[in-house]
Amino acid sequence: MSTTTLGAHRLRWAVTDTLVLTGRALAHWTRQPGQLIAGLLFPVLLVLMFGYLFGGAMSVPGGGDYREFLLPGMFVMTMAFGIEASYAAVASDTARGVTDRFRSLPMARSAVVGGRAVADLLHSAAGLVVMLGCGWLVGWRWHNGLAPALVAVGLLLLLRVALIWAGIYLALLLRRPESIVALQILVWPVGFTSNAYVPPETMPGWLGAVAEWNPLSATVAACRELFGNPGWGGDSFAAQHALALAVAWPLLLVAVFLPLSVRRYRQLGR
Template sequence: MTASTVGERVEPKPPSTWRQTSIMVRRSLIHTKRMPEMLSDVTAQPIMFVVLFAFVFGPAMPTPGGGSYREYLLPGIMGQTIVFTAFIVSNGITADVDKGIVDRFRSLPINRTSYLLGRAVASLLHSSIGIVVMALTGLAIGWRIHTSFPEAVLGFALVLVFGFGMIWFGILIGSWLKSVEAVNGFMFTFLFPLTFLSNAFVPTAPMAPWLRAIAEWNPVSSLVQAMRQLWGNGPVAAEGAAFPLHHPIIATIVWSLVFTAAFAPFALRAFRRRTAN
C-alpha cells in the first residue's frame, strides 16, 4: 500500500433522491407524532363537517334520486378534504422557509426536489388519515358502499391521485407567496369557492345555466361524481349534464394528470427561486 493511497480521502456518496425523499417523509411523520395536535385538521374538522351537514343542513337539502342525503354527502366532503391538502402543504413549506429549516437543508448534500417530494408524500399521508376518519364517521351515521370491493378501492385511489395533483398546486403557492398569512388568505379565497361551486353538497341541475356549466366543469365535481358512481352513493348524471359528469372516472384521472404536469414544473422553479439566496 503506497503513502498516497493511505492519505487519500474518500468522499462519501450522497444518498439517492428516493432515499432523501423517504427521509423527508419520515421527518414530517415524526413531527406529527411529536405534535399530534397537527392532526386536528384531518380528525376533528372532518367529523365536524360530516355531523354539521348531515344533521343540521341535511334535512333541508334536496335528496337527488330519492336516496339518502348522507350517502350523497360523504363523497362530497371527502372531495373537499382532499382539495384542502393543497392548503396544508403550502402552509408547511412557507413555515419551513420562514424558520430557516430549508436553509439548513441547503447546507447538506440534499436535492431540493427530494424535499418537495417528501412534503408531497407526507401531505398525502396526512390527508389520508382524514379520509379514513370520515369513512368511519360516515359508517356510524349510515353511509355505505353498495358496489364491489375493486370499485370501492378505485374510488379511494382516485381521491389520492387527485390529491397528489392538488398538492403540487399547494407547493407552487407556498413557494410563491412570502408569508403564512398571505398563503392562508389566498388559499381560503380560492379553495372554498372551488369546493362549494360544485356538486359536492347539492346537485347542479337546479342552478342557473351559466353557473351550472361552471360547476359541472369544475374538477371537484368530476371527482365527487366518480366516487358516487363507484360507491353507489348517488344517481347518474342528468341527461343535460356536462361531459365530465357523464365520464367522471376518466375526467378525474385526466384532471389529476393535468394538475401534476402543469403545476409541478412551476412549483419546482418557484421553490428554487425562493431558496436561491
C-alpha cells in the same frame, strides 16, 4: 468513482433523504397531536353539520338519501383541505430559512419536495380512513363491492397528489405563511361551486356549468358512481364522463403545477 456508482448513490440519497424528511413531518404530528386530531376531525364536523343540520332541507334528485349523496363530496373536500397543509409547511420552511439550509446541504434536492409529498399523502390517507369510518357510522355504504371502492380511494388520493403540487407552487410563489388565510377562504367557494353539497342543476345555468366542470366535481361524481351512491345524473359531457375527468383533471393539474414548482424552486437560486 464511476458514473454508474455515482448515479446509484444519488438515487439512494434521493430515497433516504425523502424518507428522512417524511420522518420529520411524522415527528411534527407526534409533537403536535392536538393539531393533527383537529385536522382529522374537521371534515367529520362538516359531515355532521351538512348531514343533519342542512340535510333535512336537501333533496337528492331521484330521491336518494342525502348523506349517501353527501359523503363522496366530503371525501373530496377532505382532499381539498389538504392543500392548506401543503402550503403551510412549505411556506413556513421557506420563510424561516429552513429551505435554504436544506439547499446548502449535500442532500438530494428533490427530497425537499419529495418528503413533503409523501408525508402529505400519508396525512390525507389517514384523513380518508377517518372519513370512511365516519361515513360508515352515519349510514353511508359502498354498494358495488370492494374493487370499485378501492379505485375510488385511488382517485381521491390522485386528486390530493395534484393539490400537493398546487400547494407547493403557491407556497414557493407567495413565501408567506400568513397568506394561508386567503387559501382557507378560497377553498370554500371552490368547494361549494361543485357538486359536493348540492346538485349543479339546482343552480343558475352558468353557475351550474362552472360547478359541473369544477375538477372537484369530476372526482365527486366518479366516486358516487364507483361507490354506488346517488348522484344527480345529468346529461352534460362532464357528468357523463366523470371517471375519465377524475383521472384527466388531476393529471392536468400535475402537468401544470409540477413544472411550475420545479421552476419556482430553481428560482430561489436566482
